[in-house]
Amino acid sequence: MKRKTSFGTMETLFEKDGQVVSEILVFEKEGSGHKHPLWEICYVxxxxxxxxxxxxxxxxxxxxVCKISPNTxxxxxxxxxxxxxxxYSPNP
Known part of the structure; x- marks a missing residue:
């Protein structure tokens, strides 16, 4: 389901065991800083x-394509x- 955010929209594409595995984000303005415990692989x-x-x-x-280290x-x-x-992945 697509939902509005402070920067645009976000849609979860796949979940496993209640955890988001992939999503698509649409940025219309700057997002805010945050961290994840997993690797984040980004494809524009x-x-x-x-x-x-x-x-x-x-x-x-x-x-x-870029990779963001956990807890960064x-x-x-x-x-x-x-x-x-x-x-999102435990391994890069």
Whole structure:
């Protein structure tokens, strides 16, 4: 189910044992910093922007893939509009 967020929308695509495994986020404005206990693999499906991962800022565009380490503060900053497919995993 798609739901509104402070940055745009979020839709869970797959869950296992009550835990989100993958979701798609649509950023219309900057997200806020947060952490996860798992690896977060990000695939930009549309648009472009910046993914802030700890002290790193990575410019991304459609087709970009990046990995965010567990327990690392991170957030996304779209240029105008950015869609990101996320997969959470205990291993990178």
């Amino acid at each position: 499906t549309e648009g472009q922007g910046i993914i802030v991962d700890g002290d790193n800022r990575e410019e991304v565009k459609k087709g970009s 503060n991170h957030w996304m900053i779209p240029e105008d509009h950015m869609e990101v497919l996320l997969v």
